[in-house]
Structure formats: structure tokens, C-alpha cells
Amino acid sequence: MKQRYLIIIGLITLFLAPLVLPTFQITLLNYIGLYALVVLGLVLLTGVGGMTSFGQAAFVGLGAYATAYITTTEQLPEWLSWTAGSPWAGLLVGILLTAVVALFLGAVTLKLSGHYLPLGTIAWGISLYYLFGTMSSMGGHTGISGLPSLNIFGISLDKGEKIYYLIWAILMVAIWITSNLLNSREGRAIRALKGGQLMAESMGINTFRSKMVIFLISAIFAALSGWLYAHTQRFVNPTPFGLQMGIDYLFMALIGGAASVWGALLGAGVLTMLKQWLQDFLPLIMGGSGQYETIVLGLLIIFMMQRAPGGLWLILVKLTPVSWRNQHRIKVDTSAADLPRQALPKKGDLLLEARHVTRRFGGLVANNNMSLQLHAGEVLALIGPNGAGKSTMFNQLSAVDSPSDGEVLFLNQSLSNKTSRQVAQMGMSRTFQHVKLLPTMSALENVALGAHMRGKKGVLNALFHLERDEEQRLLKEAQYQLNRVGLGDHLHTEAGSLSLGQQRILEIARALCSDPCVLLLDEPAAGLRHKEKQALAGLLKKLRAEGLAILLVEHDMDFVMNLVDRIVVMEFGEKIAEGLPEEIQTNPAVLEAYLGGAE
């Protein structure tokens, strides 16, 4: 709870600041607030979502120019005449315009991976900047002056000390809704974007949508900051919306710590003050002119990246006593209603079928004419020596990859044009050979990701935490599944600090959380200790009894033989045997091919 006290103290300080501080400090605080609002969007985009944008300044410009145009132009175009030159209309138009532009740019760039996004943002950042300067109706490079000051409830915010309250109130609300968003179902999906997109898609999460959501939010924060900027400065010209500023915003996020909402505030504050100090003190140290700032600033960023890539906020957090940290524990309300479950298919129903699946990679045939069937209420093992093509087969079955020939049917539907996300929504869930967890998130939240599809409340609800009821039901389900797999004591442990065996079990809990009828497990027993294996076998038997269909790829023969109903054996991409464990154990072809060399 100490965090809450800190926030309250901070808010009181903020409220009192204009009464105590000289106006220049308030001016700086205003700018810090304006910058922090933009950087907050970048924290969401870059720190949480893993997407780099140099173009935020252009969005700030859209917000600023929209309101500047509407409030100063003498002759509003017909379709805007209803706005009557009000700054509030400017705000509305600015945000709508920004949203439209962001939707377009997002659609173009967000699907791209790696470096295309940052380079793309540089390109449109430059284009928009030049556009502001070229349009003569927008005052050209000279800019637009004489913007009116804002009026709220009859109070004119014409002085820095007055608009200060508006800026910081908006920033605080923005921080609040951002934190809300991140601690919600949608937020978990967003947090999965950085390093967990493949997993997220398999949990039925539309990662492109999540990207678009944060791209839009960050653009709107930027536009909002631009609107405030325009009415604080009461003058706009293209310079503050150029690429240089876009780079500065990103620097702020990185200095502060891109992974935390408070890092945004810290970064904006530190960089703004740093520039002031550098300007004051560098000439004293270096003598002569003050042209050293940019050099020092650049070197500082390089140094930070080399020594403290997590930013200052992370350093601060590490400096605080442990008892102050980890206060943020998600509480699970055990009285919440259960999530509805899907009726499982009848025992023995055919759920998943591969028909003559062949997969070629160039000249290499990884799977050749593979067929298998999986029924409700059975555990099927897919075994074979290394390089037999098991993983490729697994990918065909889970729709991560599609066969060159033949087809895979799930619930009598062909998977040929389906994505892993759609398959997940149909009721198939899986684990990964190389564990794919979000290491800094708690076990509970990791598992709750699996229940993503079972929630319906969207981003707007999440922003204002109107979905708490559903959230509790999701968390309760996650807790139930964790208890079920025997990780009930580790609800709040960071997933990354669990043992490898526990992480594998955690993946199963996550898969179960999506209420599947088919469970695909990729080497679930690898890295487990004997006791854990026994517990896992017990769990899988229980699931089978409930009517789930389970397919596992596994190396551990003891584990397989004592658990599964049927076995399919692969070698060189082909099926060489299929049958009951006892039959396989004595099958000469299998012994020859699979165990032959060893015995």
C-alpha cells in the first residue's frame, strides 16, 4: 500500500506546486507534462508492445494544427462551420483526424516486422512535418499565431499556472487509464506482444488488433498533447513536430524506462531538466559557446543503452527497499462466478484427423503421407527419433504451418486456410517445445492469457476498469487451473523465476484455461523430475477421464508407455507404426528403427 501513499503525496505536491514554485519552474513543469503525455504513449508502444516509433511528434503536430486551424481561421469550410472556432471542436477534430491517420499508417506498417516499422515511422514523420510547412492555409513555415486560450467553466487558462492544472490532470488520467489497460485482459494481450506473439496467436489473441490498439492510443495521447501545447503556446509552427522532436520523445522514453508508465514521467522530466542544466553548465565547463548539448546528450544515450538499457526507473526501483516492491499483487476474488464451459464432445468422437499430410521444404520432405486420428477421451503419443519430422507434423496439426499435400481436419473442418488463432477459437490448445512464457508476468497472469478468448469486454471497458467483474472470473479460472496442475502456491511468482519443469506445467495450465477439447502437448515431460512426471501423468489421466483429447510428442518412453492409449511412430517423415503401447514395444520395425541402434 506504500505505493498508494506515494501517489497521494505526489498528487498533493503537484497540486501545491504552482503556489510555491516560481513561474519559470511551472513553465518547465508544463512542458514536462506535455512531453510525458506523448512519452506515455511510447511506453505503451515501445516499452510494452516492442514497437519503435519515431513519428509521435507528427501526431502531436496533427493535434496542434487541427485546433490551431479551427480556432484561428477566418473562414471555416462549410463542413466545419458548426464548430464555430471552439478549441473543444479543435480537440475533437484533432483526435478524429489523428485516429484516421493512425489507422491508415498502422494498417500499412504494423504487420511488418523488425526494422520496417521504425524506418516507416521516420518516413511518415518527415512527410507530415513537411506537409505542415507546405500548406499555406496552415500558415506555412511561419506558423499560426494568436490562438485563443482555453476556457473551462468560465475560467480562462491564459497563464502557465492555470493551464498547469489541466495539463497535469489530463496526464494523471492518462497514466491511470494506461495502468488500468495494462492490468486487464486486453492489457495482458498487449504485454504478450513483446516476445510472445506466436504464443498469443495460439491462445486466440489477435496480435494485430492489439498492436493497432496501442498504436491508436499512443497517437491519441500525442494529439491530445498537441492540442494542449497549441493552447499553452498559443502559436504553432512545424519545428516542434519534426523528426528531431520525434527522436527526443523516444529518448525520453528510454531514459525514463520504457517499460513503466512512471518511466514516461521520469524520462520527460529528466531530459527536459537535463537540457536546461546542460545549457547552463556546459559553457562553464567547456568554455565558449553552448553547442555541446546535442553531443553530450547523444553520448549520454549511448552510455545509458550500454550500461542501463532498462532506464532510470528500473534503477530507482532496484534502489528501493524490497518491502516497497511487489506490493502490486493481483487479488483473486474467489466468490466470482465461474466462466461458462463448453460441453465436451462425446467420448470416442473423432476430433482431429490428418489425412495423407505431406510437407515439403524445397527438396526436403519433412512429412510424407502422414495420417493419424485423435478421439475424444484418449491420449495419443507421437514418437520418433530426432529429426523424424514430429515437430513439423505438430505444426501442421496446430495450423502454424499448412501441408503441401493432404489436409488436416479439426471437428470436421479443414484447417487449410485457418490461422492458429482461429484454430484456438475452435477449441484446440497447445504448449510449446521451447517454453513460451512472459517471464516478467506472474504465473497467474500468464495462465489468464489462456482464458483470453473466454472474455468479451474490450479496450474501452478496460481503460476505465468497467470490466472488473469479468476480470475476476477470468482470474478465478486461472487460479483454478493453476491449483489443478499443482502450482497453487506460485500464483504471484514471476513466471521466469519458476523451474523449467514448473514452466512446462504452467503452459499446460494456460492451455487448459482456454477450455479446449483438444490439447496438443509438445514434450511436456522434458526437464521434469520424477515426482513431477508422476503428477503430470496423473493430471493427464484425469483430463482424459473428463473427455479431453490429448496428443503429445514425447521422448520419455517410460512416461509415454505408462500413460497413453495409442502411439504413432514416425521415422524419416513417415509413419512406420501405430498401435497400443504394448504392440509398439514389441513391434520389430520400431525396435529396428527407433531403438535399434541402442540395444
Added chain:
Amino acid sequence: MPSKKMLSALFLSTSLIAPLANADIKIGVVSSSTGPIALVGIPQKNTVALLPTSIGGEKVSYISLDDGSDPTATVKAFKKLIDEEHVDAIIGPSGSGNAMAVIQFAAESGTPMLAPVGTAAVVLPMTEQKKWVFKTTQNDDLIAAAIVEQMKASGVKTIGLIGTADPYGENWAKVMTNLTEKAGIQIVASEQFQRQDTSMTGQSLKIIMTNPDAVLIAAPGSSSVMPQTTLKDQGYGGTIYQTHGAALDAFLRLGGKAVEGTILAASSMLVLDEVPDSVSKEIATKYIADYKKLYGEVPATFGGNVYDAGLLLENAIPNALKSGKPGTAEFRSALRDTLEISKEVPSTQGVYNMTPADHSGFDERGRIMITVKDGKWALLK
């Protein structure tokens, strides 16, 4: 009670220090010594060292800040100077856009602002806020009028315009459109370029296609060279006019043969040897010599604009001191009032005559017609 003693001692000493600190006249200077218009800002910042250090028996201290050509930073710098340093007047900023951004803050705090910027928009049309702004440079239209007059006299009927895509080029395009219309000269092509452009072939071809009698290039600093060399390379034969933005030695050096015969209107600083003796000439000669001694090069005329601001202050401060102590609102207000009635104040660029309606105050003495002859500036005869 030692603590009480200490407190009162502290209180006493601070109350003693405070008036001492305020006894100096403090002048803030904001220039763009980095960023896109650094070439305007750097000579201006350098000139600060040449400003008068004592006026009317009071010590004058200068606080010089850089705004990196960014209007947001200009506002920050102004607020810092006004609120933290309690300056009595501010010289700056370097850019027209930057100046537009800070007028309201200078006016709100009642601090006279001497803007060494080109655009007349900072003082025209006169408003309650612009009352606090004094422009130390020739208005663009004053110079433009001289150019248009010269064009008309030499029988130019059509002109082409090439301007930088920045406030400077933009304002010139506007001013020229007005003036040429009145003079019966037709603008047949108007093109833009970015300072950093590596090629100007397209713009110059487009102008040559319309075959105007003359071309005016409106660009600040060395960016004025490339349009001209490109035009010459492509065989344009008409007269090329430049604005006072080209009035730099770098223009001659970079342009070489291509700028021979260029006509421009600028302050007499460029051709001091040829103009008849005057107070302005004396001042400019001294300024250039001092600057050269300090920095080893001849200053661009932009620097002179800051120097002139110092001259205006030197002229006005003694009178303002009668009304109040430096650091007080009365002093600043009196300073403004006195600046507004500056009469016949000679400067490096001409002679100032301020009125409540005209806060620029230059007349025709502020510019002369200059040409390039044998790689040197020469008076146009």
C-alpha cells in the same frame, strides 16, 4: 537563542544581497546558435561580447541562451530570462517564427523585446502585445521596395522567384507579390526549395522555361548560392537579384564566378569603403573591426542587428533609469516608452526613428543597392 540570531543574520544578509544583485542591468539574449538557422544565430551570439558593458553608469550583464532554432525552446528561454533572471530587456530571438511565439510572453511580463528578425509581422500590424516588441532589422518590404524600384528602373517586366521553404522565403514571396503588383511587374514562376537540398535542377528549369527578365532568390545565408549557380549552369542570362539574406562573404566564396553581377539590397555594412562618411559608417567600421579582432572573421549582417539592439538600449536606458531602478517593472516600462521614441539613433545598418506605430524605425538610409563585381561587393551605380 542562537538560531534566531542566525536567522535574522541570514535575513539581513539576503536583504542586503538582493538590491546589490538587482543593481546591475540585466539583458537577456536568445539566439539560435544551433539548429537550422544557426548561421543567423551564431554571429548574433558572438556579438553579445561586443555589447556595451556599462550604460548610464550602471553595469550591464548579459545572459545568453540558445534556443536550437525551436520555438518551444525559445519560449522556455524567454520565461527563464523573465521569471528567473528578471531581465530588463531581451534581445532575440534569431528566427521569425520563434519571435512570433514569444511576443505574448514578453508583453505579459512587461519586458521590452528587441527582435533582430526579418519579418515585419512581429511589429505589424501594431497590437497591444506588439507594443513591447522592437525590430532592429530593416523590414523585408523596405528592402523589397528598393529591389522592385531597381527592377522597374532597369525595365524588368517579368520575374521568377525562388525562395527557401521557411519563414524567410515565405515572407519574401508574400511581400514581393504585393509590391510587384503595384509596380506592374509580373511574377511568372514561384518556386521553393529546402536549405539542405542537394540539387535545384527542377526548380531552375521551371523558371528558365518561363524565361523571366530577372530572377529573385530569397534565401538566408549560404543557401542563396545554389539556386544561382544552377541557373547559371543551365544558361540563364537574365539579371539575378538576391535579398539581404545573401549579404555574407560566404556568398562570394561559394558562388565564385556564378554570382558575378548579382544585385541585392542590403545595409551599407558590405561596402563601407564606398559609401560616404556617416555616423553609421563609423559605427559599422568599429563593429566589424572589433568582431574581427575577437573571432578572426567578418561578421554577417545578422550579427549587426544584435549590435544595433545594444545601441538602441544604450540610447534609451539613461532616460529610463530616471523612472525606476533596474529590475523593477517601472524601469522596464520606462525603457519601453523611451525605446518607442528613439530619435535619429545611428546604428551599423542605418538610422532608427521609432514611433508608436513604427517599431522598426528604419528608413531608406537602412539599405543601399549593392552588386558583385570582380568577386567583391560594390556599390551599384
Added chain:
Amino acid sequence: MNLQIATLLGQDGLTNGAIYALLALSILLVFTVTRILLIPLGEFVTFGALTMAAIQMGKLPQLEWLLLGLTCIDCSLDLYQQARSRFNRRKLQGVALKLGYAATLVILVHTLPLAELPMGAQILLTLALIVPLGPIMYRLFFQPLADAPSLVLLIVSIAVHVSMVGTGLLLFGPEGARTKPFSDSGFHLGSVMLKSQTLWVILVSIFLIVTLFIAFERTLYGKALRATAVNRMGARLLGISPVFAGKVTFALAAFIGSASGILIAPITTLYYDSGFIISLKGFVGAIIGGLVSYPLAAIGSVAVGMVEAFSMFWASGYKEIIVFTLIIPFLIWRSMTSHHVEDDE
């Protein structure tokens, strides 16, 4: 528009396009070997041009002090590292060699009559001053981050660019500069007058592009260098360490950058901050090449130059906007053709 104008614009676009192509190629080269998007490449261009201009005016380029200073830092880091392990004779010789090189250049620059040197010597001197900055830059800023995520590398790259622009202002001042052309002659192509310098630019660019292409596509050593990006172990087996590969590519990039600067300095005015926009246009070309294909990047860059030249003619105010939105259709095409979800980290 008639044929004459089209020819003039075309040759203009080709000249600029050739420079962009050179830059795009070094961007690709650095990217494929080190995963770094070399934003500061443009600063090498301006440093090259401005140093050359300073030398021609007989002024001290000042860059020699930067080189000496950075070499000293580099060498002290080397010594520090060795002090922690064991001193190695060969490494010590390397340190002495580097220091000696920088010191020699300082002395040369301060004793030679810079303005009177033949142009070839001036060019050599400029290159000798700038090219070593490449490897030093890699050693100081990027080598400690060899295993960092690509985002971090990009940020550092931008930060280096910011610092270098500041350094450029400090060293060269805000004024633009241009240099003397390699030769003054011009010749006629039909009714169009061509300056010989544009021909120089195009010919030297083509020569460098072809050389690079052959060096990296056709020789074992070049292939091995490129292989370091994919397989560090494999490259090590061939005797190429990732550090060495990084330094070599940075030296090449610095060479190509400064050579481009020297090439275009006689036909244009360059400022301390012109480099960014030039290298970004190289990036647009490289993106069109999908950040992998050398020939596509070269073609893309020439296209950028052409579009630039013609949009300069049709709508001079919108030139940059047109050039930079050029990549949007390409990005659309890329995003339509890529379906897979991937975990980059």
C-alpha cells in the same frame, strides 16, 4: 515538358540516385553483417565534403583532433582490457600503430600547405582522416552492444547521429560549403550541356557499386564476412571474428560515405546537418530492396533520385513529401505478402 528538360532532370536524378545507391549499399552491407541500421552514414558524407572544403580553403579541418582524441580513448580501452588479462605483444603493437597513425595525420595536416596540394592528395588526406572514424565508432559505441536487441542498436545509431551532427556544427560551423570540381570541362549531349562532375559522380559510383558487389557476392572473404551475421561460429572458423567484421564494414561505410561527400561537394552546397536527409533517402532505397537485396536496393535508390528530380520540377514544395511517401506502397506490398507472426527479440 520537352525532351531537353526530361534529359536534364533525368541526369540530375541519375546523379543523385547514384549517390543514394552507394549509400543504400553500405547501409545494407552494415546491416547484414552487424544488424545495425547505420543512420550516421550521412554524417560521413558531410564530414567528407566539409573536410575537403576546409582543406581546399587552406583551413585546418579540425577533424584531426577528433580522430586523435577518439584514437586515444580507443587505445586506452584496449590497454585497460589487456591489463585485465595479459599484455600481448601483437596487441600492444596495434595500439602503438593506431596512435602513431593519428599523430602522423595531425602532424601532416599541420605542416602541409593544404590549399596548394594537388586535388588527388587532398582527397587522400580527407579519406585518411575520416575512414578510421568508422572502426573507432564501431569499437566505442556498438561493440559493447553486439548481442543487444536490434531496437537498442537502432537507438544507439540515432544517438551517434545526434552527437555527430553536434560535432559537425562545432568543427565546421553553420555555413555551407562546396568544393572545386575535379575538372572544369563540360560537354554537349544533343542540345543539353552536361558538367563533367556529374559524369564523375556517376562513373565513380558505378565503379564502387560493381566493386562492392563483386567483393561481397563473388569472393570467399566477402561471403564469409556476410556469414558473420547469420553464423558467428562459422565465421570464426574461417578466421573472421564478429568484431573484426564489424570494424571492416564500418570502415567501408565510412569510406563510401566520405567518398560520396567528396564526389557531390562540387555540385551542391552541403551543411553540417545535410547528412541525415541524404542518408534517409539511401534508406528509402534500401527498404525498397527489402533490406536484403543489393541490386534491388540500387535500383530503388536510382528510382528515389528520379522521383526526386521530377517532383522537384512539378511540385517543388512537395518534393520531400513525395519522396518519403514513396515507401508506403512498398510497405503495403510487404505487409500484404507477409502473413507469418514472428517473435522478434
